[in-house]
Amino acid sequence: MKKAGTGHLYLRGKTYWLEYVVDGKRFRQTLGTTKKAEARSKADEILAPYRAAGEADRLAIIASRIKTAKTKATTGGAVAIADAWRTFEALDTETRPDPGPATLKQYIGQWNAFASWLQEDAPAIKTLAGVREAHAKRFIEHLKGRGYAVGRVNQYKIFLRMFFRCMGIVGAVAENPFQNVKTQKAIQNSRQTFTAEEMRRIIESADGELKTLFFVGAGTGLRLADACSLMWGSTDLVRRLIELIPNKTAHLGEKAKIKIGIPRELAEHLSALPRRGPYVMPGLAAEYTGGKSADVSNRIQAHLKACGIQTVKPGTGKGTEKRAIVLKGFHSFRHTYVSMNADAGTPQATMTKLVGHGNAQMTMRYLHPTDRMVLQAADALPALLEGPKVEKVPAPEIMAPAAEVRALVETLTTKNVAKVRAQLLKMLEG
Incomplete structure (x- = not known):
């Protein structure tokens, strides 16, 4: 295992980038220079907190940087492109958004993509103040040229508009180059639902933890991250209930907690599983939370294809010049769960709470489904596996x-x- 504070430089085109690992997570960022000596100096500055002898030293380094960055920003000093992300990150959360880890990682990737492109397209631009609307428009055309979908391009526009707006508040830029770069209306390619026969085929042909994962997805409508990290402590097989805070809304705390009924077939399946630690599926949990979520998704898609299910829109994806438009994937279990409950007459108020969606209606903020209501929703689902049909008692x-x-x-x-x-x-x- 590498020591804390180590990393390595590498070239992308003519620009140096830094790759390093912190707490098991891999990070990559542009150093905004073509000179190796300058790249090493910037890398040392980035890695300094992780090389500190103790927590107190590390915090002292971070505090010093924040103070320096804030002073530079609030005095209207020129902010170098290479220092822009650290300056933005050092702003207080009244000036900039305070996103969760997943969104922050997305922001870092979007900024690095822009900074790297700018280094290639306009190497003479060294500070944020030098970025103009013409650069913004050329960058968007660059993204479109790479085949990015409208929705993904919009994400870049929204982030960069916000980024420069925040930097403008503290005087780092006089004008926002992305202010007039408007988003475009995107055609939503919503996941398709599975038929009951497709769900049975998917579950019955799987084995091991993958079978359990599909069973959980079909029977609860949980997102992939929540299904993979499902814990025994959140699962009450006696009451047939799952209570947890979804990863997507974890920043909201207890008020984001959801309660889901467990269908009888799923409860029987879970009861037969060995308990090897806190997670229901320990192997998948370690893989998904350990930075290998893409591997899990790829195995899921491969299994669906093996079941004869069309997973992407014809004419897109591998072997074509167009990015894949996913029609069916693990998230289709969630769409199917909602649709089947709706067909079975599950009240909309109950469904809103079951899947953890927000609702603007005031009464929905105060309504909480009872155990009987969520069990009614669970028992409304069709049989997930072939076998003896159990007559359902009307709720x-x-x-x-x-x-x-x-x-x-x-x-x-x-x-x-x-x-x-x-x-x-x-x-x-x-």
Whole structure:
């Protein structure tokens, strides 16, 4: 294992980049120079905190950098392209967004892509203040030329507009070069749903942890990250319930927690599994959280293809000149889960809470599905495997007449929220 604070330089075109590993995660970033000596100096500066003898020394280095970066930015000093990301990152969160780890990683990649392109396209531009709208437009054309979809290009536009806006607030740039670079309307290529027969084929032909993963996806609608990292501590097989905070909304804390009913077939499958640690699927959990999520996704897609399922739009992907447009993948289990519950009559309010989606309607903020409601949703799903058919006992009607609910909601004020919430829950539970 490499010592902390080590990394290596490499060339992309004529520009030096740095690759290093921190806490098991690999990072790459441009150093914005074609000179090796200058690249080494910048690499040493980046890696200095990780080479510190102790935590106190590391924090002292970081604090010194933040102070220097803030002073440079607030005094309107020129910010070099090579120093721009560190300067942006050092801004307080009242000036810039404070994204989660996944979004931050995306931002770093987008900035590095722009900085690297700028070094090749306009090497004379050394500071942020030198970037003009013409550069912004040429960069967007560069992305389109690489075959990026409209939605992905829009992400770059939105990020870079935000980046330069924040740097403008602290005086690093006078004008935002991306201000007039508008986003385009993207055609959404939503994942298609699986048929019940396709789901059975996918699950029955899989084995090991992959079988469990597909079973969990089909029976709960969890996203891939949440399914792979599902823990026994979140899974109550006696009550047939899963309670967890999705990775995507983890920054919201406890208020983002969701509760999902476990279908009987899935509960039986999970009950038969050996418990080798905190994770339901320890191998997949280690792989997915260890930086190999792409390998997991590739195995999933390979299995779907082996099941005779068309996973990408014809004429796109491998062997063509167009980027793959995915039609069906693991996320299709989530779409299928929602669609089948809707067909079975699961109330929309319950579904909103089950899948952890936000909802603008005020009453939805205060409604929480009961155990009976989420189990009704679980039992509404069709059989996931072939076998003896178990006759389902019709679930009791738990929804109040729409007119009564509407009348009650119309009385809602900021002062009687708790009272109305209690009445709504009572009506829903019968």
